[in-house]
Amino acid sequence: MAYGNLKKQLFESRVQEIEISPKGEVVFSDNAIFNIPEKSTISDFHLFFELFPELLPSIKESIQFPCINIEIEGVKKIIDVEVIKKDKRYFLFFFDLTEHYENSQPIVQEKNEASIAKYKLDFEKKLLEAKEDFKNTFLANLNHEIRNPLNNLLGFLETLSASSLSYEQSELLKVAQKTGMQLKVLMEDLLDISKIEEGVLELKHVNFNLSTFMAAIYKHFQFKYSSDINFTVETDSKVHTALIGDPNRLHQILFNLLENAFQNTNQGSVSLTVVPSPKKAKAKSETMIRFIVKDTGKGLAKEKIKTVFDNYLQLEKEKLKPLGNGLGLKIVKNLVQLMNGTVVVESKIDVGTEFILDIPFTTRIPKKKAYKTKKIPGIYINKNILVIEDIKDNQMLYFKYFLNNDEAYIMNLAKDAEMAFSLLEKKRIDVIIAKTTIPDMDVFSFIDKVKEHPEESIRKTPIIVASGNSLLEFQNTLEEKEISNYLMKPFTKKELFKAIKESLNQ
Amino acid sequence: MNIAKKVVLLGHFGVGKTSLVRRFVDMAFSEEYLVTVGVHIKKKTVTINGEDISLIIWDIEGKNNIEEARKSYLLGSHAFVYVFDVSRPETYENIESEIDYIKEHFNSIPYCIVGNKADLFTEDFSETFFDKKVFKDSYFTSAKTGDNVETMFTEIAQKTLS
Numbered sequence: 001m002a003y004g005n006l007k008k009q010l011f012e013s014r015v016q017e018i019e020i021s022p023k024g025e026v027v028f029s030d031n032a033i034f035n036i037p038e039k040s041t042i043s044d045f046h047l048f049f050e051l052f053p054e055l056l057p058s059i060k061e062s063i064q065f066p067c068i069n070i071e072i073e074g075v076k077k078i079i080d081v082e083v084i085k086k087d088k089r090y091f092l093f094f095f096d097l098t099e100h101y102e103n104s105q106p107i108v109q110e111k112n113e114a115s116i117a118k119y120k121l122d123f124e125k126k127l128l129e130a131k132e133d134f135k136n137t138f139l140a141n142l143n144h145e146i147r148n149p150l151n152n153l154l155g156f157l158e159t160l161s162a163s164s165l166s167y168e169q170s171e172l173l174k175v176a177q178k179t180g181m182q183l184k185v186l187m188e189d190l191l192d193i194s195k196i197e198e199g200v201l202e203l204k205h206v207n208f209n210l211s212t213f214m215a216a217i218y219k220h221f222q223f224k225y226s227s228d229i230n231f232t233v234e235t236d237s238k239v240h241t242a243l244i245g246d247p248n249r250l251h252q253i254l255f256n257l258l259e260n261a262f263q264n265t266n267q268g269s270v271s272l273t274v275v276p277s278p279k280k281a282k283a284k285s286e287t288m289i290r291f292i293v294k295d296t297g298k299g300l301a302k303e304k305i306k307t308v309f310d311n312y313l314q315l316e317k318e319k320l321k322p323l324g325n326g327l328g329l330k331i332v333k334n335l336v337q338l339m340n341g342t343v344v345v346e347s348k349i350d351v352g353t354e355f356i357l358d359i360p361f362t363t364r365i366p367k368k369k370a371y372k373t374k375k376i377p378g379i380y381i382n383k384n385i386l387v388i389e390d391i392k393d394n395q396m397l398y399f400k401y402f403l404n405n406d407e408a409y410i411m412n413l414a415k416d417a418e419m420a421f422s423l424l425e426k427k428r429i430d431v432i433i434a435k436t437t438i439p440d441m442d443v444f445s446f447i448d449k450v451k452e453h454p455e456e457s458i459r460k461t462p463i464i465v466a467s468g469n470s471l472l473e474f475q476n477t478l479e480e481k482e483i484s485n486y487l488m489k490p491f492t493k494k495e496l497f498k499a500i501k502e503s504l505n506q
Numbered sequence: 507m508n509i510a511k512k513v514v515l516l517g518h519f520g521v522g523k524t525s526l527v528r529r530f531v532d533m534a535f536s537e538e539y540l541v542t543v544g545v546h547i548k549k550k551t552v553t554i555n556g557e558d559i560s561l562i563i564w565d566i567e568g569k570n571n572i573e574e575a576r577k578s579y580l581l582g583s584h585a586f587v588y589v590f591d592v593s594r595p596e597t598y599e600n601i602e603s604e605i606d607y608i609k610e611h612f613n614s615i616p617y618c619i620v621g622n623k624a625d626l627f628t629e630d631f632s633e634t635f636f637d638k639k640v641f642k643d644s645y646f647t648s649a650k651t652g653d654n655v656e657t658m659f660t661e662i663a664q665k666t667l668s
Contacts, residue, residue, distance in 0.1 A: 047547040050562050055582045065578045067544025101543050109541040112519045123593050
């Protein structure tokens with residue numbers, strides 16, 4: 001064979017030349033790759049050419065169409081098509097590059113799959129965050145809706161308990177009150193979870209003494225579960241007890257863990273031990289404290305340990321089991337994380353469970369006790385409390401609260417802002433209690449109007465806002481307006497009077 | 507009379523262009539992702555106001571932006587379908603500039619935006635995620651379930667007539 005013949009053969013078998021008329025009729029085809037009969041129309045050959053005649057007038061000299069997938073009678077080819085216009089004649093060249101393109105396919109496939117996998121995780125995270133946001137907003141709104149009727153329910157039960165009741169009635173009322181309080185705690189738990197997950201729960205940094213704190217915890221649980229269970233609280237003498245932190249949230253953590261321990265222990269012991277943590281604190285001014293809550297209860301199976309802090313999951317899976325612990329353990333985990341601490345759980349079926357927490361606190365030098373002078377009982381002076389409330393049930397609850405109170409508070413009722421200002425201008429009012437949705441004015445405008453009132457005595461009247469709105473943004477706006485107190489529904493008579501007293505003392 | 511219209515599917519790789527065409531033309535779907543090299547062309551006839559329209563659908567290989575697409579593929583187009591994947595932000599984060607490119611270079615040619623794989627979202631989340639103006643008239647389709655696929659192709663066919 002002469003040199004060049006092989007090359008010519010190879011080239012010829014992979015390149016096809018076709019001539020078509022401006023109308024798309026096949027004038028000539030060498031049929032090297034596909035059989036295209038002369039006098040047929042190129043549009044009929046394959047979909048790629050379906051609208052080809054329309055395109056021809058726009059071609060000036062030549063045009064390339066790379067990588068066209070063509071399947072004719074079961075034969076698949078990937079070809080490049082080049083159209084050349086010469087002397088008003090159109091020549092098509094097919095280049096069979098099937099092998100080349102097929103070889104490149106796995107490389108592109110791998111590259112694309114890697115890229116998709118990389119971004120998939122980001123998306124899943126984003127979607128989860130969006131779902132969490134949605135859930136938290138929903139919970140906050142639900143919370144608000146439930147707080148108002150719950151406030152009335154608990155309030156009237158409290159008022160009822162002060163009336164003359166038979167033993168049986170009194171016992172039934174206690175059950176109803178206990179159930180109502182459980183509902184209140186559950187609502188607060190839900191709210192805390194959504195606040196923590198939204199990142200809007202702020203920790204306090206206040207001075208507190210760990211020894212006093214532990215003593216209160218011991219007293220509470222010793223009193224509550226004075227049964228066969230041996231309860232001990234021990235604090236190692238090396239633990240720094242003069243601390244700065246959020247005692248309320250620490251209380252919430254330990255309270256939930258101890259409640260959980262008592263709920264799951266029928267006999268044996270429950271203990272809370274406080275020791276210096278083997279983990280080091282990040283700053284010199286901090287100390288890392290380890291809290292160990294241990295019980296000899298029924299314990300947890302291995303597969304349950306992983307999900308013990310996810311109470312949503314538990315609520316879903318254990319539908320038959322009463323709620324019992326509420327959402328406590330989820331709150332524990334979220335709060336500990338918020339405090340930059342850690343919590344781990346160790347458990348064995350029928351042996352017991354141990355929660356180990358390491359939490360950092362800022363240390364402080366304890367102050368020397370200042371001597372306090374004893375308060376001498378004085379004469380009560382009537383205080384006028386202006387309540388702005390338009391709903392009858394709520395009005396009645398306030399009436400019941402203020403009826404025959406020992407603080408000498410006199411309730412004045414206004415059903416809207418207009419009536420409130422009329423009363424404010426007529427008599428001395430010591431504290432205003434406003435609701436969020438005053439019929440003729442929103443609460444923010446009402447506060448502004450009081451604070452801008454021409455009469456100084458009115459301008460300076462302390463304002464308490466009573467609301468079921470738990471959204472931080474709402475509460476922050478109220479804080480900016482310098483109200484004297486915020487009373488979250490549901491509230492008890494004691495809480496209401498405490499808020500009034502604090503406002504009067506400001 | 508049968509009218510033929512060339513519709514080109516644009517968008518990133520892996521957004522489901524081929525799956526949309528398969529669902530529309532062959533009524534089939536596969537979870538397996540097989541990369542498109544070059545262009546595959548399929549045809550389906552739809553009837554609009556009693557008139558048969560043959561949609562010549564060009565399913566071209568995915569590119570990160572239209573400028574990277576082979577220019578000759580876009581010649582003679584009667585409509586564009588810009589497909590993105592609702593579950594991959596990188597496939598729609600530059601969508602405004604992509605649409606601007608279409609408007610600038612193919613001024614009179616109708617187009618539509620399609621968020622595919624919508625089965626991964628609930629309606630609530632689609633609204634939250636895609637509240638930008640550019641998504642206002644978008645179609646949210648699922649080649650997997652077939653949701654909105656027929657509607658989208660029929661409506662784009664209708665647009666080619668106006």
